[in-house]
Amino acid sequence: MTHYCKIDHVDKVFTRGSTSTCVLKEITLDIEKGEYVSIIGHSGCGKSTLLNIVAGLTRATIGGIILEGHEVNEPGPDRAVVFQNHSLLPWLTVYDNVRLAVDKVFGRSKSRAERDAWTLHNLNLVQMTHAKDKRPSEISGGMKQRVGLARALAMEPKILLLDEPFGALDALTRAHLQDTVMGLHQKLGNTVMMITHDVDEAVLLSDRIIMMTNGPAARIGEILSVPIARPRKRLELVTDPTFLKCRQRVLEFLYERHRFVEAA
Amino acid sequence: MNMPAAKPDISASIPSSPTSPPAAKIVTMPRKQTAMNARVSATLGKIAAAVLPPLVMTALLLTAWQLLCMRSGATLPPPSKIWTEARDLIVNPFFVAGPQDIGLGWRVLISLQRVAIGYGFAALFGIALGTLIGQSVWAMRGLDPIFQVLRTISPLAWLPISLAAFRDSQPSAIFVIFITSVWPIIINTAVGIRNIPQDYRNVAAVLRLNHFEFFWKIMIPSAAPYIFTGLRIGIGLSWLAIVAAEMLTGGVGIGFFIWDAWNSSRLPDIFVALAYIGIVGFVLDRIVAGVASIVTRGTSAN
Numbered sequence: 001m002t003h004y005c006k007i008d009h010v011d012k013v014f015t016r017g018s019t020s021t022c023v024l025k026e027i028t029l030d031i032e033k034g035e036y037v038s039i040i041g042h043s044g045c046g047k048s049t050l051l052n053i054v055a056g057l058t059r060a061t062i063g064g065i066i067l068e069g070h071e072v073n074e075p076g077p078d079r080a081v082v083f084q085n086h087s088l089l090p091w092l093t094v095y096d097n098v099r100l101a102v103d104k105v106f107g108r109s110k111s112r113a114e115r116d117a118w119t120l121h122n123l124n125l126v127q128m129t130h131a132k133d134k135r136p137s138e139i140s141g142g143m144k145q146r147v148g149l150a151r152a153l154a155m156e157p158k159i160l161l162l163d164e165p166f167g168a169l170d171a172l173t174r175a176h177l178q179d180t181v182m183g184l185h186q187k188l189g190n191t192v193m194m195i196t197h198d199v200d201e202a203v204l205l206s207d208r209i210i211m212m213t214n215g216p217a218a219r220i221g222e223i224l225s226v227p228i229a230r231p232r233k234r235l236e237l238v239t240d241p242t243f244l245k246c247r248q249r250v251l252e253f254l255y256e257r258h259r260f261v262e263a264a
Numbered sequence: 265m266n267m268p269a270a271k272p273d274i275s276a277s278i279p280s281s282p283t284s285p286p287a288a289k290i291v292t293m294p295r296k297q298t299a300m301n302a303r304v305s306a307t308l309g310k311i312a313a314a315v316l317p318p319l320v321m322t323a324l325l326l327t328a329w330q331l332l333c334m335r336s337g338a339t340l341p342p343p344s345k346i347w348t349e350a351r352d353l354i355v356n357p358f359f360v361a362g363p364q365d366i367g368l369g370w371r372v373l374i375s376l377q378r379v380a381i382g383y384g385f386a387a388l389f390g391i392a393l394g395t396l397i398g399q400s401v402w403a404m405r406g407l408d409p410i411f412q413v414l415r416t417i418s419p420l421a422w423l424p425i426s427l428a429a430f431r432d433s434q435p436s437a438i439f440v441i442f443i444t445s446v447w448p449i450i451i452n453t454a455v456g457i458r459n460i461p462q463d464y465r466n467v468a469a470v471l472r473l474n475h476f477e478f479f480w481k482i483m484i485p486s487a488a489p490y491i492f493t494g495l496r497i498g499i500g501l502s503w504l505a506i507v508a509a510e511m512l513t514g515g516v517g518i519g520f521f522i523w524d525a526w527n528s529s530r531l532p533d534i535f536v537a538l539a540y541i542g543i544v545g546f547v548l549d550r551i552v553a554g555v556a557s558i559v560t561r562g563t564s565a566n
Contacts, residue, residue: 087467
């Protein structure tokens with residue numbers, strides 16, 4: 001049985017001088033095509049490290065990542081990342097930020113006009129066409145994150161990696177952007193791996209929630225499937241018994257069994 | 265005489281219907297005029313606020329200078345004497361009265377030409393070397409202390425070495441400009457390259473930008489504010505250095521003019537030359553700062 005994306009026995013040890021810290025221990029996870037997987041855990045448990053390993057930005061000490069039957073060990077546009085702090089290039093306009101990615105990924109396969117259309121199409125997906133000529137400093141945090149999302153989608157990644165994409169946003173903007181992401185996932189059928197520390201967000205968006213134990217040597221503590229039919233409606237879910245049960249399970253895991261230990 | 269009388273009426277009618285288009289249409293002409301007048305007077309006010317204080321201060325300083333140097337036995341000439349004795353230099357910067365008797369404007373241009381060559385080389389070489397050094401931790405560790413020592417050496421201390429090497433005053437002066445202004449450009453560029461945020465490197469990695477693309481699309485724009493800081497310090501230093509270098513190497517530049525005036529006891533001429541040097545240095549600085557603000561717009565803000 002081959003899986004779409006396989007995180008295979010990944011260990012990560014950071015070594016500084018003579019001291020080495022084991023951050024991740026024996027992480028094994030299979031992600032199916034089109035699946036939305038969230039990874040949740042307290043801060044410092046190595047969630048972001050795991051995402052960076054999948055992205056290829058960090059090397060696993062032991063183990064590896066297999067995506068569509070091929071091992072990946074360097075970064076590439078097939079694993080597009082939406083960074084927590086948007087990481088748009090401030091000297092480029094919104095359009096040029098997305099276009100840079102489009103040109104790089106489709107420089108050979110699409111004509112100039114097609115790349116222009118594809119850039120605009122992706123800006124349109126996140127409703128940012130109106131600000132295409134603005135610079136990142138001229139748009140709000142939520143808008144920046146939308147552009148970051150458009151840039152990632154424009155690469156047509158095999159797996160979309162979201163690194164706490166809504167973490168720096170206020171509650172209303174966050175909800176709005178979550179709906180956008182949910183709609184896009186429904187529409188485009190992307191495979192998504194999202195890092196989050198927000199329980200409601202994880203339950204609302206995910207097919208499966210991966211709960212990490214506390215570090216050092218964090219491992220997967222529990223995997224919870226969220227059997228709620230899509231499309232999901234935020235307001236209806238508030239009273240949905242399945243939603244509440246899932247939410248409770250995650251909360252119990254995080255705050256009873258693996259309570260965050262205030263270290264250093 | 266009409267306008268002042270009409271003004272209060274118009275300005276009184278504006279607030280009552282500030283945004284309604286029909287009213288604006290009916291009184292198009294007067295409204296436009298008031299708007300124009302208001303804009304003009306606002307601009308004039310702004311200019312006055314920027315220009316008047318320095319003018320007042322200059323006048324005060326000149327008066328103090330005049331009072332201090334007017335009494336008999338004063339070693340330095342007062343402004344009035346400078347005006348009477350060096351009027352041709354002040355009034356006409358571009359006269360040509362002989363091979364060695366030309367206006368200060370020409371002399372400044374000759375000095376600027378030397379600066380342009382020396383500083384141009386320094387900018388190219390400094391940015392290139394700074395980019396290389398910034399990318400390598402070991403190059404930075406090895407070279408940074410050396411640069412920090414070399415950059416403190418006075419421009420004039422380089423002159424004998426450069427004269428010995430080039431055996432001619434013109435390239436020597438240019439070399440002094442180069443060697444004076446290159447250090448801040450190298451160091452600032454290297455720091456700028458070192459400080460490229462990891463986020464941008466990650467973006468480049470995910471996009472698989474090659475070295476060339478990374479250089480043009482990430483490295484240069486990201487380091488641009490640092491590079492321009494170096495360029496701005498560099499232009500200031502090279503203008504400082506040219507005057508000193510020309511005093512020693514001779515020729516036609518503004519620096520040699522000062523030395524020549526000193527030797528022939530024309531003190532008022534020196535004061536005029538100092539004013540020229542100061543103003544040109546200020547303009548050079550503003551030009552580089554202006555280019556910087558155009559090129560790096562949006563880069564510093566995140």
